[in-house]
Amino acid sequence: MKLKLLILLLFFGNATLAQDSLFARRIVDTLTSKYFWGRGYTNDGMGKAARFIAQEFKRYGLQPMDGKDYFQPFTFNVNTFPGKMEVTINGAALRPGIDFIVSPESRGVAAKGTLEQKDSVTFIDAQNRVMVSLQNKLTWSVAQEVGDYTLIQVDKKALNAMPACISTNIENKLINNFKAANICGIVKGTVKPDSVMMFTAHYDHLGGMGSATYFPGANDNASGMAMLLSLAKYYAAHPESYTMAFMCFAGEEAGILGSKHFTENPLIPLSSIKFLINTDLAGTGGEGITVVNASVYPKQFELLKQVNAKGNYLTKVYSRGKAANSDHYWFTEKGVPAFFIYTMGGIKAYHDVFDVSKTLPLNEYNDLFKLIVGFNAELMK
Template structure:
């Protein structure tokens, strides 16, 4: 009889585990689909993503957390530089035999780059910092990043991005290290290309549009599941925005951070079927990639007093886990960290404690005195802020284990 009961429990657990993973994958496929355009600033990608998340919360039975019965909290409009159309960059040998580069794969633009329209212009080589004195408007220049020390290269790079005297010039940088992209709130008068291939050709062509949106409107998405007690609250957070598009090339953002959104939604599903002890909020923040703007807005415009938050668990980059997890602020909140390690058993291979770091949406909550931790998984794919962070990137190796551990920790508070 005991064996039959144990087998039944094991089967039920396996079915539940499979269902959680299937639900997570479904949400991640939608969030990383081309129709959401990288959850960024063109083609309404970010707004479509927010609507999808709100619909999922509604279907799960979560309550709108905003006083006007809405899942959306509008944040202060901000500026963002966008690249909404095709980007081309080619190099030529004596204006013939073009070497064609692909955006996202072979090169990236500095996110503050100005529009560019250059056809078969000569490429001038910069060999030292003194050459900056000879930089002129409407020209194209080339440097090998690895021929300069870090400080010297930064000086040259910033001279192009911040220079007010020179305009419509292009700096092409050979950089063999991994190329990562991010958005910018500014648009410069010049442009910078980072190529992962050296360029020996004498001429280049470069064409793209840059559009500075000075008043981009974005929203946080916030749901709530009422608990047995409302004197305190538990917060779960994850940013849903990503980098969007660079021309025709989409940054899917599967691990960063469709994985965190998926985990928050499975947690919402759990608590919709299992009444939590405390009121529980699910905060999907916007504009994290451009400077934690969504979480900053929430902290400065909270829906309930911040001192009522018993714990905030921020989830970002949780799509792997082959080597366990790291808890940022784990050294600061030793009792919380000890709960994780004490309840872990054999679920996660390791749990590492890290100190304070303003590297995700827990940061402003922490600065405001809220007990806040940030969890990310270790191991697996290294794709990050590139076009390779697609749905095939996260293994979800520790997805179910991490979810069950978080639930056990919260239940122990």
């Protein structure tokens, strides 16, 4: 009888863990789908993602942080590429996102010209203010303004000879006061509702470059959003003595703008936040995790390592100092203790069209989830 009971417990325990991974995979598949168009600035990608997350919060039973709705709106300028995205070099048409990217601050241009070599990787069409830069890897980003030139970064492997002539048909549009929103929800504490543990992740990514190419952003940061939603769902079903707050930020890729806006316009007192955990790039973990601010908060970092060792979760927990590389930063600047946790190993896709769900392993997702829950429990003691 005892053996049968043990087998049943093990079966249902493993089923629960598998379900956690399945939940994460569904979230990542959803957020990286074409419908959300890279969760960016064209095709209402970011707006669709914001509404999806708010619906999930409501479905889990989270309350709006301000008592009204889940949205904290703000605006910023952004340069977009909604239309034509055509580049031909030496008579060969290049593929957007695969063979070339347009630097995010570039202006639109429709022209033909010859290229003058400036160094081993730089070629210029001075008449049309077009520059070609040969790269080993293409990495895109977001710009809030438009330059007076067009910079095209080309994968070296896409060309059989040095660039000599170029034809471009690229459309850009600067959007002033682009409308974005942070998504904010809470699970009220049962004993100490004025004490807050906060979990954050950014839901935006790079969006689309032209009308046919988008950047899925599986690891960055659909994976972190899956972790945040897993935590939100868990704590909604298992309320703690402290209030659990969940912040999904927009504008991270444009300069960690959503978190900056929240810290300057907080919906809850920042002094009530006892600790903050920010998750970004949470989709791998075969080589462990890195913890930003570990050296800033050594006692909490030691506690995290103890929880990890006791649970035998992740192979390594690396320490890193202060860094302005994600949404935790503005909170730390305001005196809120915070860790930014990201996974190590696995895929190398980052800010490119190859950061897709099907190659994201999520191999340490369950262990990272358990580590965060265990660490959070220790912090509340």
